[in-house]
Amino acid sequence: MKNNISKKIPATNRLKMLPAERQQAVADYARFHSLAQTVQWLAEAGVKSNNTSVCRFLQSFVKASPPISEVLLDVVLESAQPLRLVVTQHDERVKLQFAQTAAKI
Secondary structure (H helix, E strand, C coil): CCCCCCCCCCCCCHHHCHHHHHHHHHHHHHCCHHHHHHHHHHHHCCCCCCHHHHHHHHHHHHHHHHCCHHHHHHHHHHHHHHHHHHHHHHHHHHHHHHHHHHHCC
């Protein structure tokens, strides 16, 4: 028998219709819980689902997410922003000092 879990997620999947923030919450929860626990957690929140639907949703969610390298690059670039500002300010000071020294000569 063929594995049906690898099929494309139906557009009518309830999880796919959730707001983006809620979809992210489902993916985050599922990362550390089993499919059965995720289905139960969703049921407690009023979202009817099953193991197959959750599995298909997670597969499509992961495929749609940016690669980790892009996410890490964004984090590095954001954290480097203050450093760029300091370097730029330093460059401006050096140029000013050079101009002042050149004017004295």
